[in-house]
Amino acid sequence: MEPLGRPVIFILTESARGTALKVRESIPSAEIHGASRRVSEADVFFDRAAPHLRGLYLGGREIIGVCAAGILIRALGPVLSKKTAEPSVVALSEDGKVIVPLLGGHRGANRRARELAALLDGAAAITTAGDTHYGIALDDPPEGYVLDRPERAKEFTARLLAGERVRIEAGAGWLHEASLPANPGGPLCIKERIFRPEEDPDALVYIPRKVVIGAGCERGAAPEEVVELVHRSLESLNIDPRAVGLIASIDLKSDEPALHHLAEMFDAPARFFAPHVLETESPRLANPSEVVFRETGCHGVAEGAVLAALGPEGALALEKRKSRRATCAIGIRAEGPWLPPLPGNPQGNLFVVGLGPGDAAWRTAEAEALIARSTDLVGYRLYLDMAAPLSNGKRLHPYELGKEEVRVRAALDLAKEGRSVALLCSGDPGIYAMAGLVYECLGREEDPAWRRVHVQVSPGVSALQAAAARAGAPLGHDFCAISLSDLLTPWEVIERRILAAARGDFNIAFYNPASARRKTQLDRARDILLEHRPPDTPAVLARNLGRPGESVSIVELSALSSKNVDMLTVVLVGSSEARIVRGEGGAARVYAPRGYAQKPPLKPGAQATAPEDAR
Secondary structure, eight states: OOOSOOOEEEESSGGGHHHHHHHHHHOTTOEEEEETTTOSOOSEEESOHHHHHHHHHHTTOOEEEESOHHHHHHHHGGGOOOGGGOOOEEEEOTTSOEEEEEEOGGGTHHHHHHHHHHHHTOEEOOOOHHHHHHSSOTTSOOTTEEESSGGGHHHHHHHHHTTOOEEEOTTOGGGGGSOOOBOTTOSEEEEEOSBOOOOOTTEEEEEEOOEEEEEEEOTTOOHHHHHHHHHHHHHHTTBOGGGEEEEEEEGGGTTOHHHHHHHHHTTOOEEEEOHHHHHTTGGGOSSOOHHHHHHHSSSOSHHHHHHHHHOTTOOEEEEEEEOSSEEEEEEEOSSSOOOSSOSSBOOOEEEEEEOBSSOGGGSOHHHHHHHHHOSEEEEEHHHHHHTGGGOTTOEEEEEOTTOHHHHHHHHHHHHHTTOEEEEEESBOTTSSSHHHHHHHHHHHTSOGGGGGSEEEEEOOOOHHHHHHHHHEETTSSSEEEEEOOOSSSOHHHHHHHHHHHHHTTOEEEEESOOOSSOOSHHHHHHHHHHTTSOTTOEEEEEESTTSTTOEEEEEEGGGOOGGGOOTTEEEEEOOTTOEEEEOGGGOEEEEOOOSGGGSOOOOTTOOOOOOGGGO
């Protein structure tokens, strides 16, 4: 299951930034969110603190506030709901000496407070009863453990506080560090086991997620068949399904939907091994198969994946079981639960991310979330600079302008190794950007491993949208976009498209209007348009949108010239119906009428209906 997001270190003042930086050194995945008018540097800026905090909390983000606890309390009070669903919220004094877990004490806040107290040489003000008395929250086990019947933890803790003693059975070693009232003859009991727990009202049972499922299946196998096979296999050993902490298979199946469905059903990460790695396990296989070897390059997928995950000291707990189209084997770690770093590789991800024109305020939440999930960022140097506040702890792969296919190939090569790669584009990645080239490379089938990468395109605010918004509403009626670059498209083809747009009286967005080498294309486009629309037709020149030096100007079509544009400019030309209106302070704004003025006025008492295309 994907995490809800990176932890957030929330600061309101410049004086809190030093402590925030120390905290982030110990939590590299964390983002620093700072007040835009008070903090000089941050990963994310916000204007209003309370709505920003509420959005983070409702999004399930862990919050570490280097600020007064009251600020967090007042901001989050209106959105507090179920105690069991709240993310961790911790308040730190600006000097880091006092750490107070405010919310989610049993969902990681108490643990985080202790960690920060050790880091900053401060004091953790923990008030929950179990933690105060025993230094541990019994309903908040460490990562990799699941508490059976967590609703019993409250009563169990109350009995401990009332003086009852507890015996700790072998295996729950992490509990020995707590100050529990242990007694071998105590009436209460704490157990650790992977088998289905027996009914015992006097016991708390913790389930370590130390079971690995090795799985294989035919291409396109039904997910339900694979899940059912695994459940039957676990039942044969009486293993609790919650003990499954890893799904393992061959990398040829890293894009198999049934295996990812299996991982989702068990809330366990999926990891994949190359055929030659699995083949090294062939001497230890219980059921080697020549048929499997001819198909995959190894003599066993399910058993081999289990043994590769466990390492040379591991052994099969259950040999290969088969259904019609799937196989399953089971292994159990000798030590604790499966925790990072895990063996094998995850399925690779390639996120083709649109950053928008430049301003971080125009960047979508999805784009930021995908960049946060990425291990590597690939892009033109300018785009990496635009994403710099989000790149902390990530590998950067900068490229010069003009090496588009080199960038795409590099991103796919990184992703096929199991990394999560963000290929950064300005504007929208599907508009004169990299998304089309990614799919073109996949379509050539040069590298079969590329086809197993999960590709996700994240839209961004395009330059034409940003330019239109700055200029008014020049694309309010039918429009088209035309690139004037003839590097990849013959000029004759471009000219035919300009002519067609002119004859169709479209509003037009011109991309790549000029460069150091190309100086005449925009002038030729202007001349073609002047044959079909008035010389005073408004045209918009928008340069450096969302970046320092932004400029937006409106000129008549007859005055449009390549001398006034470059590759950082997008040009919008209105149709013959486009108009200029004077707005605030007399500023000119362009709009494209859609025909509302021709609609008959609404009679008194009549109910308006939505236009057909808005229903």
